[in-house]
Amino acid sequence: MPLPRDSRCQHVKPDGSRCRAPRVRGSPYCVFHDPGFADQGAEARRRGGLNRAEQLRLAVLPEDTPDLPLKTVGDIIEAVEATFNMVRRGQLDARIGNCLAVLCQVQLKAIEGSDLEQRIAALEGRQNARIAR
């Protein structure tokens, strides 16, 4: 059902047609064209924008934070412990913590694979030495 003409916004668009949105109670204009609502809308958008920007500002460590070694399983255990506690204290964003956890898993697999290769090479070396005798 169309709104009665007098309940519509009084704003006239640049093309000369009237705005078709319903009026705000006590105002001749709609929420888009009432000056009071326009200010509120701008303020809400500004606040919303800041909040969104604040959300995106991740908790990170300072740039001069020293690198952690990740050469051994022990190194990785220490790095995971340190990261765990930094996320708990809010010094490091949980999304970064998740990323580091995944990278630690990759590194751990690589170390395990490398260890296995070395053990196989050692076994093959011993086998070849026995055959040569």
Ligand SMILES: [Zn+2]
């Ligand atoms: Zn309007």
